[in-house]
Amino acid sequence: MGAPVVHFEVVGKDGMALNAFYSQLFDWTIDSNNPIGYGMVAREGNVNADGVGIGGGIMGAMQGMEDYPGHVTFYVEVPDVEAALKQAESLGGTRRMGPDEVPGGPVLGQFVDPEAHLIGLVQAAS
Numbered sequence: 001m002g003a004p005v006v007h008f009e010v011v012g013k014d015g016m017a018l019n020a021f022y023s024q025l026f027d028w029t030i031d032s033n034n035p036i037g038y039g040m041v042a043r044e045g046n047v048n049a050d051g052v053g054i055g056g057g058i059m060g061a062m063q064g065m066e067d068y069p070g071h072v073t074f075y076v077e078v079p080d081v082e083a084a085l086k087q088a089e090s091l092g093g094t095r096r097m098g099p100d101e102v103p104g105g106p107v108l109g110q111f112v113d114p115e116a117h118l119i120g121l122v123q124a125a126s
Helices: 015-026 081-090
Strands: 005-012 039-041 055-060 071-078 094-101 107-112 118-123
Touching: 005 015, 005 118, 015 039, 015 055, 071 081, 081 094, 081 107, 081 118, 094 118
Parallel strands: 005 055, 071 118
Antiparallel strands: 005 071, 039 055, 094 107, 107 118
16 A cells, blocks of 8 residues: 655745635635644645545745745655655655654655655654
């Protein structure tokens, strides 16, 4: 069985403007009430008639990254972020971050594939 895509992420220069855009475009309820203003899009309420859909997040550039152009990516759930990062590197990918534990949350990692597409990893809950 393959690893599932479990989260998407849109990061750009103006998180509030992106939240407004996607909220209006797709009728998403976006909750940015957290210390870093990460706009959480809950899976619940954002699924099709068959119950298919994933949650995600939208945010602006963090302090010190104002010149970062942003990215759109997805996160794949894996049993071990470090092992997946090492495998990505062995296949020609490049580690960008991680594994890093989000306070009170999951372990994350990111890499770019051989064509420079940013891909996220999230460690499955044990």
